[in-house]
Amino acid sequence: MTKHYFPLHLRIINTDEKHVGEKLYLTGTFNNWSEEHVLIGTIPEKGGTINYTLEDVKAGEHELKLSRGSFKTLFADASGQLAPAEWINHSKESELELTIEGWRDDYPASTASEQVNILDEHFYFPNLNVHRKILIYLPKDYKTTDKRYPVIYMHDGQHLFDEATSVGRSGPVEWKVDNTIDDSEHDAIVVAIYHAANFDLRAEEYMLSASDEIKNPKGQLYLDDIVNELKAYIDEHYRTLNDRKHTAMLGSSIGGLISIYAGILYPEIFGTIGSFSPSIWMDEEPLYLKTLQQMLKRADDYKSQTFYFYVGGKEKRFDRNTKENDMKKELEKYVEFLTKNYKGTIFMDINEHGKHGAAHWQLAFPPFFDYWSLQMKSE
Numbered sequence: 001m002t003k004h005y006f007p008l009h010l011r012i013i014n015t016d017e018k019h020v021g022e023k024l025y026l027t028g029t030f031n032n033w034s035e036e037h038v039l040i041g042t043i044p045e046k047g048g049t050i051n052y053t054l055e056d057v058k059a060g061e062h063e064l065k066l067s068r069g070s071f072k073t074l075f076a077d078a079s080g081q082l083a084p085a086e087w088i089n090h091s092k093e094s095e096l097e098l099t100i101e102g103w104r105d106d107y108p109a110s111t112a113s114e115q116v117n118i119l120d121e122h123f124y125f126p127n128l129n130v131h132r133k134i135l136i137y138l139p140k141d142y143k144t145t146d147k148r149y150p151v152i153y154m155h156d157g158q159h160l161f162d163e164a165t166s167v168g169r170s171g172p173v174e175w176k177v178d179n180t181i182d183d184s185e186h187d188a189i190v191v192a193i194y195h196a197a198n199f200d201l202r203a204e205e206y207m208l209s210a211s212d213e214i215k216n217p218k219g220q221l222y223l224d225d226i227v228n229e230l231k232a233y234i235d236e237h238y239r240t241l242n243d244r245k246h247t248a249m250l251g252s253s254i255g256g257l258i259s260i261y262a263g264i265l266y267p268e269i270f271g272t273i274g275s276f277s278p279s280i281w282m283d284e285e286p287l288y289l290k291t292l293q294q295m296l297k298r299a300d301d302y303k304s305q306t307f308y309f310y311v312g313g314k315e316k317r318f319d320r321n322t323k324e325n326d327m328k329k330e331l332e333k334y335v336e337f338l339t340k341n342y343k344g345t346i347f348m349d350i351n352e353h354g355k356h357g358a359a360h361w362q363l364a365f366p367p368f369f370d371y372w373s374l375q376m377k378s379e
Contacts, residue, residue, distance in 0.1 A: 004058070005057060005058055007054065007057070008057045009094065010026070010098060011097045011098070012050050012052070015099060016046060016100050018102075020046065022043050023042055023068065025039055025066070026038045026040050033169045043068075057090055059091050059092075064098070065086070073105050076102040077101050081111070111161070112162040112164075116178050123233075126225065134193055134194070135194075137161065137177065138238075147239065150241050151189045151234060151247055152249070152250055154250050154251065155193055155255035159173075160192045168357060173357070175365055180366045186369065188369070189234075208286065211283070244267070244304075244305070245271045249270050249274070252276035252361045253276075253278070254278075254279045256278030256279065271305055272372050272375070275309050278309070280334055288337060303343045306372075311331045311351075312354020312356065
């Protein structure tokens with residue numbers, strides 16, 4: 001199939017007085033979010049503009065961000081928050097306008113709310129034999145009341161609350177979990193578990209089955225440590241509602257995959273499972289087999305449980321043979337299978353324009369939190 005390429009004309013407007021005359025760069029899907037940002041000129045005076053043309057940009061949807069040379073110096077909105085990527089459907093010669101309202105590095109690096117605390121820099125997981133950093137979000141009124149709260153256990157903890165610790169393909173995009181709950185009429189404690197130091201170790205801890213790439217999966221050990229060590233500690237030291245109705249787990253990508261396993265293996269612990277963009281393709285056959293085995297063996301244990309799935313309509317991944325996979329279709333296939341064997345509740349949230357990444361999970365979290373909170377109150 002012929003691939004079409006067209007010029008993309010950019011008009012950049014500067015409304016900020018800082019960094020005038022410094023070099024201005026661009027990054028985005030057109031260069032696969034490369035660390036090597038493209039030099040496009042210098043930052044004009046406040047109120048000024050510059051024009052730049054990207055030649056031969058492949059037709060399709062594109063996202064772009066301005067920077068001063070790195071992901072640490074991305075442009076920001078007027079309040080200092082990281083600006084979202086500018087989007088364009090580039091199907092012919094196109095024009096796009098971008099506005100510089102500020103620069104992210106001119107504002108405090110941390111975006112975490114006051115409700116986020118370090119529970120332990122080195123919480124010991126004995127089955128894994130590792131120490132892992134744990135963050136905890138406590139509701140605003142935690143210290144002034146004697147209330148008890150529901151709890152969400154979440155993976156990839158460094159990406160949930162704070163741009164200063166978040167890492168992503170398009171920059172330090174965090175989920176804003178703390179902001180969501182701060183602004184909500186509902187309350188919850190969030191326990192955020194840092195993932196391992198690199199992708200390979202993270203994959204080992206989030207996988208239950210061996211594969212050509214994952215020789216030593218440790219997912220079962222990881223889940224056992226969450227259930228028997230971390231949850232036990234949280235329930236002992238914090239005012240939690242510790243029954244399964246008020247206990248949830250949420251993760252994305254391969255973290256979404258292990259969250260599914262947590263719901264299947266521990267229905268007596270986790271009353272709600274949030275699985276965002278799960279990487280089913282990484283463990284498809286064992287997942288189906290384990291699901292069927294557990295559903296047949298413990299069918300009634302799932303009656304009061306909920307699986308909440310989110311996926312974007314434009315999420316693509318590539319398997320070991322570089323064959324493109326449609327993650328939405330893979331999830332829909334699994335949900336159809338689950339529906340035939342599962343006695344609990346299944347909810348699907350599909351964003352047809354959504355892609356794989358924190359910018360989309362950030363938008364998916366508030367609906368999940370509202371759904372979970374209202375579900376607990378309605379039961």
